[in-house]
Amino acid sequence: MELSERTVLGLDLVDATTEKTEVIKQKLLTAQSRVTPTTGIGRSIKARKLSPRFLRPFEILERIEEVAYRVALPLHLSNVHDVFHVSQLKKYHPDPSHILEPEEVKLDDNLTYQAEPERILDVKDKQLRNKTIRLVKVFWKGMSLGDATWETEERMRCDYPC
Template sequence: MRFFKKGKLSPRYIRPFEILDKIGDRAYRLELPPDLDRVHNVFHVSMLHKYLSNPSHVLQYESLDLLPNLSYEEMPVQIFDRKVKVLRNKDIGLVKVLWRNQVIEEATWEPEEEMKHRYPNLIDFVDGYGGE
């Protein structure tokens, strides 16, 4: 949940984990690291990706600081684009935000006023970006 908007959770693929055992036809128990001890370790097959071993593949894993309700707070890293959405009777400034623990393809367009209110030090970058 970000900016008080409810929405569907998007799955995050962190890294490969060892399968401890198969539960029924469609579930697996995984060996999770200690920092994910509050996460249930049984997953449906639809939540898993097959991993093909590759010696040249180096995995980078950043641990998440989980809150007691097993969520984590997204923090903006960078604003790298700006646009104005024109509606019938008003214009809405939007900024494209790169979030921590996400790749650039998952950057989102957020309302500029909301970002100014929540993260005033980050918005200073937009003024220097060459926006309006």
């Protein structure tokens, strides 16, 4: 009888240990998911190098205390706290090459402007229930590549004849 009791207690102990190990693994995974990587931008910030050489110039939004400033950070740095000690900041020295001249845009009466297509990037056919529509991906002048839009070929031929 003593031997069988030891075997049962041993199996229960193994099961309990296995369950606790799984709980520990889950907690470790949760904790690791909260850690931010220390490469690239994170490393340069932790190394106290917020200079244009490492990142770029940022606008100072407000002075929090005598030695703390709130800085306007871009969206890709949203996980970084936006208040910095003055020792982490360097003065920006203006450079005439940094000044961008805005190009003049002709606005309509309702404060909109007519964008001109620059080139067609792609063509595809969209199948509807009863018909097929030909679509063209248009790259517009003065816009970035990400702002290209899909337009119907018929509309583009009507609005912008060759």
